[in-house]
Amino acid sequence: MKKLLYGSVVALTATAAAVLGAGPGVATGSDGDSGGRGSAGSSAAAGDHAAYVYRIADGAKLPPAQLATFDLLEDRDGNDLFVLGDARTAATLKDAGLKATLEQRMAAAPKESPKRSGQAPHLTRKVAEETYYGGYRTVNAQYAHLDKVAQDHADLATVVDFGDSWRKSSGAQNGYDLKAICLTKKGDGDCELKPGSTKPRFLVQAQVHARELTTGEMAYRWIDHLVNGYGKDETVTKLLDSREIWVVPIGNPDGVDMVQQGFMGGSSGLQWHRKSANDTGSPSGGCAENSFSGDGIDLNRNNFSHWGGPGTSSDPCNQTFKGLSSESEVENKALHGLYRNLFPDTRAEGDGTAADAGTKGMFVTMHSYSNMVLFPWGAGQSTGNDAALRAMGKEMATLAGGWEYGQPGEILYEVSGSHDDSLYDDLGVPSFTWEVGPSGGTCGGFHPKYTCQDGFWDQVKPMLTYAAEKAEAPYGS
Template sequence: MPSPHPHSTAPRRRLAFRKSLVPIALGTLLIGTLGAGSAVASQDDDPGLVRVSGAENAVDRTEIARTGVSIDLVEDDGTLLVTAAPDDVDEIADLGYEVTEAGPSAEAMHPDDGYTSYPEVVEHVDGLVAEHPGLVHSQVYGQSYEGRDLLAVRISDDPTVDQDKPEVLFTHSQHAREPLTVEMAVRIMDMLTEGYGSDERITELVDTREIWVVPNSNPDGTEYDRSGDTWQNWRKTRGANEGSEALGTDMNRNWAHEWGCCGGSSGDPGSMTYRGQAPESATEVEALADFVRSREVGGEQQITTAIDFHTYGELVLWPFGYTYDEVADGMNQDEYDTHEALGELMADSNGYTPQQSSGLYITDGSINDWLWADQGIVNFTFEMYPGSPGDGGFYPPSDVIGEETARNEEPVLQLLDYADCPYRIIGEEETYCG
């Protein structure tokens, strides 16, 4: 598909803007304001948090994203919170946007032991399997670049057997610096196992669905992110890149649908949004894609619905991200309306803002787009708590874990409910589900 016209008008409805409760992010100190073409002072070449003003719509935001930065949040007034290296900042300023720099507070960025490490995730899964052998089964679907087992957990009334039931997939932590998503995985697994037999709704859903939870798809990245005295603000995997000293690939720009098509990712290995050398070139993406493909039985994909959890911004997003168009090649009106209606239903439950992914800015090579276009899976990206950097950004205090993961219990159950026929939500079950 061609790239969207750079001067086209992006859709403005359903755009999500979240207002910061403080003037700067994560306890940072305001350093200064820069005009177009000015340079941001920096101690080194490490990425830092900056604010960008003057982006009026999704086209402007896409222009900024194409410099290779990570846009972390769009605030109420249109100001962007961006993770950017000094060279990226210069490029953004050269485009005519105003940039304000801030430096992270070491105290605010200190790793929180209340978050679950990868060894603790594995231990928790092993405990669930031991305690609920008739409900929970885990399998290793691959190894990470550094050799860690990648786990998929199946929850069903007969979890060691492939059954003729609709399957649902929940994935977490493609981006390492988003530890709340791992806690969401733990919450889903605990909710379904603890509720089975005592909660009628959960019991029925577990009996009539096969539920897959990938609790951490990027364990190398998450373990590195928590490895120092401060969080490392690490987004990518930890794999080597040929010809570069920069490590890692942005998993959520490495998927095979419209990979690198539309300026929604970076070809620079040093960028936070580096798309990799080829589709599925990241070890972890290839393994997860192979796992999803393995759920095809007799030419039919058994996974019908999915959520990929991220932070932050409190959004429910759906395909496509590579184009501003709602109806495009591979997405007809009924299919779009189904995503929209399910997204809005779930957002009504958790208080998030629902919208098409590209309503923020163009991305390409995302799991969101691949799951639908390549596998026909109705799917969503959840950007979890917080809604503002003042509440912790990527690293909110662990005392919010209970409340903020519970907030998504109802949306998870709603998606499970519609897994038998997502088109039921628009009244088209006879047309699409027979």
Template structure:
């Protein structure tokens, strides 16, 4: 793949110089940088103020500081907010950095991957990386072209495919675009909003974790043996390529590249840009709260529900991967046994939000949705709840669409803090290491729970599975321990579930519980199952086990009879 940025960069850079000079001359104290900055709007009524600002077309950050709201904006936005009666201060100025030289690819052979802004891969390279992974791991991964970008539907050379990778230990019939899979499916979508660099980078790292960990990491091996993991790291490739055109700092292009609907700014500004907000364009409850009818606004909902080819592609991917499990009414619940989970990554707020997004009324499967999100937030500490409970209401979003149309569990994580050196849509690339450390176990938890998230998330989280790391002599025994924690929930948010007593543990050898493995009871390490967190213990015989590596799974149960997801470990007998 080759980069297509030369002519566009020249045009955008020339326009940028004139635009930046004019802005600097009139408002020298305005937020700096090509993308503009983040403004803090003081308010004591955040929900009411958010609704007012959304209706007026402002670009609200998915975050708050106390009750104050954050708005992406330049001097013009700051003046407009002031005229509306709000006290506005500059929360963050856009960083600037020298743009690294991209190396690209020659004749399809990878040199150093093309990067920008300190290390992020370009949109082309993220997609190319999926092909590289599939080529390197033909037993684990295949790629699928799942649709076209807006530019491609217009016949433009700058158009893109939307590409997904499916990772699993491939068996006949796996990774097909059909809802009749024999394995549960976990779907991860990044960068529906183009400027949110963390979303694509974490999606990419999740792909690498799975592809490189099979056979050596017990949890990864268990996941890929049992589950199809689908990843779309770049849900908005046209928009992402616009982001990459910023010469000193990425443009804050949020939307796709549809420039047919209004005379908007080129290059994009924080308050005026071409395109449709794809996360307001999905057909479920389209056109309601949290959207704008102005084509140049950041939250422009589009000319009609599902009007954009990227929205169509992602919608069709969801409805192709998952059968319909829910009735037609908003109050209809999906069965507790419904498999599947979809997670979208956005930035930034350190939040984890669940359906419904348009109301604070609970979804019919709220218990499972909320418990799964709080379980993931145990690892990353994110504030958890419905958008209207912790942020602001929204319509036409991805997670509401999938849950509404199919009854499949879905949620959105907003990656990154609202203050500090790693805040923002375009944090320094070095920040991704910390984001990945916090979010890797959260993403793994949700992927494991995809077998039956409405049930499994109600049970305890099993952690710290400990088996011998050295070879165990055949004919002897070894000690297996694990911690079952029913209070493994994040501590911030709305509606945190109540922890129950952990009252049982069990383990399986070589055959997983979902494949009919034989359960062996464990005992409480302290002699009594009487706490919300218990260490389960077992003495495991090796008699009858062949020499070599064996896989173990451990589950724990709460006092209501809910078993949590199984956690796996390897042990070697010799």
């Protein structure tokens, strides 16, 4: 049995202990993750902002609808699934008839001095030094870094503003642009937003789920690895001479801003924010912000492909809230606009229809955690390109040092409305989700210490290099 260590294990609160001792439905000793609905006025225990991890015995065998109200973690142990919640979640699990055990209580991280909320008016080199929680870059630091790279490497880098966040599009003062960077040894026509590029394109996006801190750091390091290695590293030089490599370091800047504020003087519950900032569907008074509840839409459940299917929720406070309609969110509209401007359509309709053998391009969306490589479809049958996707997934997993790989329903749980499903569905480009970081140990979970990032980078760098190389002929021999 896998023993998961997401953070500091602390004594149970009286609330959880009382429920755990009340009957056989929930017991101590294991690991999981849950998230039911919570209103803004509710709390697990006075002053307790900790997160709790629960193990759901044989959760993978249960109908997806039975787990739809819970915040499933990106982890699986055999057929056991895991749920993130608070002390109150023990009662919710018991009431749902689920066999659950409580493994851990994770205390909120210590607070730091607050920094601005919203995009800085001037993305200076000083702004590029902003960090929180021991070294993670703020949204403004990520964006200032893009500008700095483009200034210092004008022959290699172009920054593109491809849309606005929900806050900015709504006129709020604390919103953000949506930004990407194109990296290549620039020639005529390179980095244009047209799908007919002469160079094959590889697109990486990160931090769509705001609380998954590691992913933005991996994107940051990938950018630096490429521009600093050009002309020095043979592999990097060859890639930038022959490919366009696009990076969206922050896919959900409003959400990441909320997480930053949780670490820097705001509510500790915001440290666990996963979704966008769009609260238009929330109940009066808003949703409780904690480890299993929050305002916003899950951008990785809001995309058009199989929208509303398994692994999504209709509850606005649930962490997997699908939104009120398919691709309703401005961030996703902008991301799909970017996809369609980068890649031509090479796949006809139909879940079993394969993309053309001559398709060019690759797409990776980074999430955390559990050391997994996932590919479409997120729920149900295999794609028409399953053999090729599976072979690439296996190679990526091997390069990482032995990650798991497969469709989400095979090795994790079913997912609908995801970015990788929708890009593949729409355009036929091979698309993958990487769950970066272990589920256990001192570097496990959504908020590993920044010192863990060197080890993650050693795994992710060869995977990114391989994916970029495959962009020329991903379905070819």
